[in-house]
Amino acid sequence: MPRFSVIVPVRRARGQLRECLESVLGQSFTDIEVIGVDDGAPDGSGLLFDEFAARDCRVQAIHLPPGAGADGRRNAGTERALGDYLLFLEGHSVQLPDALEAVADRLDAAGDPELLLFGHHWRPFRGRSRPTRSLELLGALPAGRLTLAEHPLLLDIAPVSWNRAVRRSLHEGEKLTFGPGRHGERMYAFQTLAAADSVAVLPVPCVEHRGRRPLPATADTAEPAGGSAPHELVDAYTGLLEFVRDRPRLLPVQPLLFERAARELLSGYPSVPRRRRRYVRSVAAFHRAHRPEEHRFPEGAQGLRPRLMGSGRYAVLGALDMALALRRSLRAAPGAVRARAGRPLSGGYYYWWQRRLPLDDGLAVYAAYGNRGPSCNPEAIFHRAQELAPRVHGVWVVSRGRLDSVPEGVDHVVPGTRRYWQVLARATYFFNNVDFPDHLVKRPGQVHVMTHHGTPLKIMGLDQQSHPAGAGGMSFDRLLRRVDRWDWSVSANPHSTEVWARVYPNAARSLEAGYPRNDVLATATADRIAAIRRALGVRPGQRAILYAPTHRDYETAFSSRLDLVRFCEALGPESVVLVRAHPSYEGAGLPDHPALIDVCDHPRIEELCLAADALVTDYSSVMFDYAHLDRPIVVHAPDWETYRTVRGVCFDLLSGAPGDTPGAISTTTDGLAGIFLDGSWRSPENEALRAAFRARFCPYGDGRAAERVVRQVLLGEADPVAGRA
Structure with missing residues (x-):
């Protein structure tokens, strides 16, 4: 039997759970079992338990039906436990390094008491970790074996489950259980103190308890309903x-x-x-x-x-309450009068009036890249919706300077016009790959779908707080207000689902369906690919290489890390390089060379991917899209250390580990040319890397991602293929 049973009960902890489990399994003390318990919440936390259980025999997963509640999850874990001591850890918190070693040593020194209380640090949501009052109180208690009757100060230690090791014989002998409702965990903590004949303390921080962002109560976020608190x-x-x-x-x-x-x-x-x-x-x-x-x-x-x-x-x-309330109101009256007098008159009367009219459940608003016109995931959803849900009329929001990007026959509005305010007020559905402007007021009944527009390699959202150089003065308060409007968050793969859940904490449901814009990569015919290549100027038989580096927040203009002329000269006339600078830059300013084709203004990155025989990129998320084609990818990363230090990344792209690295790696122009000249760009070793990369990041490349989104959001159908509603 293990010394410790670490029970991890979770609900909607997908974004934080990986770090939590790694903090336990990476402890220097290894005589443990880890029991993960989830209740079927749709964020997919249970999938992580299965993943860890498959690779570590110390982990077991318990999947409860929805509605089990916090007490059901904790009790289910204790019923399965075999360890001498029970420890609990919330899925959004972590065990600090060497914590279990310290707990084991203290238990040995105290002669295996029935209960051990240990310290913790507290890290508030969007705050720094700091010591707690409980840690201070533990330091004020004697080092011997204690009882509650002799040391009432023990009651002031935080009454939670995750700051104590409970001897399993005490738990089972006294028939301790977690009760239902908001106070079940606290009462369990008090029961352990009351029932223990011997209590030891460890005034050392063993857990970093992390605050979570309060979310509005929805069917997905709320625990089973109980009475009033x-x-x-x-x-x-x-x-x-x-x-x-x-x-x-x-x-x-x-x-x-x-x-x-x-x-x-x-x-x-x-x-x-x-x-x-x-x-x-x-x-x-x-x-x-x-x-x-x-x-x-x-x-x-x-x-x-x-x-x-x-x-x-x-x-x-x-009567006492009324008297006190009257006194407070008399004191506050002058200030209230002044506050009302200072309120400015509100604007946007037309928008305000339109929001008083009923919603139109047959109207959807689409936008992409800050109103640049139809493109990316929203466009793919728009076209699929026309086929599967024709009753829902789609209207695009397009900036006045981008009207030439709107295909003929596509309904659209210009921001600031009367009809713009009308569709924002009356539409039921909203699709965007970035956030809608702050002036949009979300009405009850409106459904917002954030489609995103890439798989994260670089850190995003709240994680950027630790990398201010890449945040560009972002207001994180405004970010949180915007993500609160989301009802659905479209995800391309499990990695994205975890990251979005962590960096955009909100009540939205994850729709892990794949990216709709990539459907064409699975469905394009050879004739269409040939037509795209001809239109770009690629001759039959030529090798087309797409060079698509990412944006660097700390640079104001495009700067190629590749000597393009030298690269083209080395490859010879049978190769052509399509250069695609990030849309954040105004073009690439390419040198004059017959083998260079400027595709910076091409409206469809998917078509460029279809046209290319290979992709060369640094840290652009286009690599995750291109991987669907199962064609060679070369990472050209001469400034990796600078980029990951300044911008921050989610994983080590250059590690060479299966699933992290998509293919060959270069850091110099000559090195990149050599990869194409010696054939290693498509060697068996790099094909194996690409296969592992595709398995991790391209699980839904069947050409049906847009259909899954439409069926789930507009038609209310669960997806039978992805199984991730």
Whole structure:
């Protein structure tokens, strides 16, 4: 049997769970089992448990049906545990290095106590890690074996499951379980303290507990519904005191637990919005059943509210509340008047008026790349929707200077016009590969689909907070307000799903369907590919190489890391190089050479991929798209160290590990030319790398990604192929 059973219960932790599990499995102390428990939430956290279980025999995965709740997940993990001690870890937090070694050493030194409390650090959402008050309190306690009756300070240590090691014999012998609702974990923590005959402390941080962004309650984010929090608190403390009452040896700790309960129940009274009479009565009943005979209320005004609550004097409490509220309103009245007088008149009356009219469930708004015209994932979805959901009329938002990019017959509006405000106010569906402007007000019933426009190699979203040079003055507060509008987040592969969940924390559902713009890479015919090559000026028999480097946030103009003329001269006349600078730059400013073709303004990157026999790129996400074609990819990365330090990356592209590196690697122009001259650009070794890369990043290259999005979003059908609704 292992020394420790580390139980990891999760709900919607896909973006953070990999780091969590790696922090446990990478510990210096290895005599452990890891029990991952998920409840079928649609973010796919359970898939990560399966992945880790497949490669590490210490990991086992438990998949519960939806609606199990936090208590169901934790209890399921404890029922499967075999270790001497039970430890818990939330899926969004991590164990600090050598934490389990420190816990094991302390348990040995203390003679295997029934309970060990250890310290933690707290890292708030978008904040830095810092020590906690619990860590300070642990340092103030003696190093020997303790009990709660002798050391009431133990009650002030954070009452959570993940800061303690519970001897399994105590857990099973006392029939400890996690109760339902918001307070089940706290009551379990109190039960372990009350029941343990020996408690040891470890004033060392072992866990970094990480705050999560509060999300609106939806069918996907909310735990199973219970009663109101204050009423649940009465029931929870009633269960705790009954647990103590049923075990006579625990009666010495009853006064401590009752005092704690009385304080919390009193503080919960203001948060009861309705049915306060029932709450006061239930608190009074709790007092009658569990208040120790020796308990005394505080004297004077300080004890007025506790006495009224404990005796159920609801009417007197209400009168007191009214008197205090009247006094507060009289004090605040002058400021409120001044605030109303200073409010400016609101604008956008037409948009405001249109938002009062009913939504049109047959209207969808499309946009791409800041209103540059139909392209990318939204365009592929638009065309598929015309076939599968013709009742939904699509309107594109296109900037005035880009109107020539709109094909004939495609309905469109220009930002700022009256019809623009009308479609924004009345449409039900919104598709974009970047965020819509801040002035868009999302109405109840509107559905926003973020399609994204690449697979992340470079860090994105909130991860850019640690790389300010690449963030370009981004407002992360505005970013979060924008992502809160998403209902669906389209993902090309499991890697993207994890990253989007971490860097864009919101309540959106992941739609792991593949990228719709890549459907053409699976469906294009040989005749179409030949026509594209002819239109670009590629002669029959010529080798076409697409050179598509990425944007560098720390540079204002395109700067090729490749000597294009020298490269072309080395390859000879039977090769042609299609140069595609990132759209953020105004062209590439290419030198004059017959083998160079400037395709910077070509509207379809997918067509350029189809035309090319090989891709040369540095860190552009086009490599993930091009991999669908199963054609050679060469990474030309002379400035990798600079790029990953300044911009930040999600994984090591140049590691050479299967799944990380798509093919051959070069760092100089001569080295790149040599790869094409000696044939290693398509060697068996590089073909194997490409196969692993495709397996990781191209699981949905069947030409049906756009159909999956349309069926899920517009038709409300679950996808039978991807299985990731």
